[in-house]
Amino acid sequence: MFALIDCNNFYVSCERVFNPKLKAKPVVVLSNNDGCVIARSNEAKALGIPMGAPAFKYENFFEQNKVYVFSANFPLYGDMSKRVMTIVSDHSPEIEIYSIDEAFLKLSGFERFDINAYACSMRDKVLKWTGIPVSIGIAQTKALTKIANSIAKKFPDKTQNVYIIDSEEKKIKALKWTKIEDVWRIGRQNAKKLNSIGVNNAYDFTLLDSNWVRKNMTVVGLRLQNDLQGLPTLDLEALQIKKNIATTRTFEKNYTEISELKERITTFAVSCAEKLRSQKSCCNSLTVFITTNKHRDDLKQYSPCITIKLPFPTNSSIEIAKFANLALERIFKKDYRYKKAGVIVHDFSGEDALQIKLFKNRDERHLPLMQAIDKLNLTYGQQKIKLGAQDTKRTWKMKQEKLSPKYTTNLSDIITVHC
DNA sequence: TCTGGGGTCCTAGGACCC
């Protein structure tokens, strides 16, 4: 059997742990730049606020309905996630941390266990030790645990947030209950395709001819079908180092000059290089993109993107920034209003695996220099040491007007208890 | 005025090889 542990309305729950007056109130958390809604409490969902709602369109609505609004506080959520995962990982030697708020467990050798009692005690322990409520779904396969989990979440009174699919009848009932567009790994495009041939729920999907599924939904769809039928096909996946690292941002205003974009691209490149160094990788190629505002159909659109191969693997901020700017120069065109840009690095090799090239080699002096910069930034705060091409006056990163304190990761934000 | 950010996997098609 597999189990899926999923934190309920995770970001909202994190805010509630340190701010109890938010309990039973509508609460939403906004994306970076306070752009759109990325988490909602049950009360906010009941008010009809959709996922991804643009915040500016809902300003009045939030006020009228007394909705508590927060800017995303990722240091807090990341730290709370670590605490939850530590507890969860005590419950099985085989775990896959699937996202910031979800983990799969493999329950091998639990045949003689009362799995329900085991799951309930895990749920209680996480709540008591971290304050985060979780739902747990258990079934034969990963795809079925996803469904079990949504049942556990949807019917808290009946399930106490723990649901096990352990019989054929329960499986069929659960599959019939799940709308096809709500199935894990069925996105908008596939749902449309399936609806058009009369497949409306997960059960219909399991009955489809597997050749049709293979042909129209690739092996991805076929694996999912097997898994939903109860045939374990998707296994736990080991934690691996990243294969891509990206830093992308929407700007607070439109940029038209290449000099402005160069400053942004340099900053994004530096951020990618820092992330590369933290996982001890070098990149061999990078992609730069810039784009105009896609939500404005009255403006001229231009969204170029370019990938370049680097002459040698590197994780030096200086080198990566230099190549990213060369790439930018090749795609930039005048007379457009750019709203967003990004740098993505890929094709990684290990930091130590240096390959000597005949003509161009990386500058070995960069490595100790970068180590020194990383150390200084760690001690004195992010971005204290910057490249000259970055805007040294720019101290803020993005719009975060409703940010809660970093209760668990910043000593000056620690909560005070009055006895 | 204002609409997020960061990932993974798969496939088709081009370029190349003998």
Next chain:
DNA sequence: TCTGGGGTCCTAGGACCC
């Protein structure tokens, strides 16, 4: 008249996830 067959590698783009 007629122009093979079997590979590999790489990349862009689509679809999906949270």
